[in-house]
Amino acid sequence: MQDALVVRRETHISAPRAAVFALLTDPEKILRWMGTEAQLEAQPGGLYLVNVTGARFARGSFREVVPVHRLAYSFGWDGSEEVPPGSSLVEIDLMEQPPSADRDLAVENPDAGNGIFGCRDARLKSG
Numbered sequence: 001m002q003d004a005l006v007v008r009r010e011t012h013i014s015a016p017r018a019a020v021f022a023l024l025t026d027p028e029k030i031l032r033w034m035g036t037e038a039q040l041e042a043q044p045g046g047l048y049l050v051n052v053t054g055a056r057f058a059r060g061s062f063r064e065v066v067p068v069h070r071l072a073y074s075f076g077w078d079g080s081e082e083v084p085p086g087s088s089l090v091e092i093d094l095m096e097q098p099p100s101a102d103r104d105l106a107v108e109n110p111d112a113g114n115g116i117f118g119c120r121d122a123r124l125k126s127g
Helices: 017-025 115-126
Strands: 007-013 037-040 047-051 057-066 070-075 088-097 100-107
Touching: 017 070, 017 088, 047 070, 057 088
Parallel strands: none
Antiparallel strands: 007 100, 037 047, 047 057, 057 070, 070 088, 088 100
């Protein structure tokens, strides 16, 4: 059996944790930096569905939601055999380091690497 690939990325963001958390869990706010439509039910077992490109849906479910501190959700792509919905786990820990929020991100998915997360970083920093 092959070990799971873990991609770890740490990013420092000059924003309050509450603002960062809202941009990750609020369906209207997530569209400021990613996607064309979103259905997010930020509670354990709730739906994570984002039309990332206008034609490609990221789908999973929330596993852990601790407001302004921690978020974990399964992730995958509709119609993908390589990374099917729910096959990966995204974990985000928000740690206060005044005057910025620090986001420690662990992604168990080679497909989720820098692509959309780089875009998110730019949008969070610009407000």
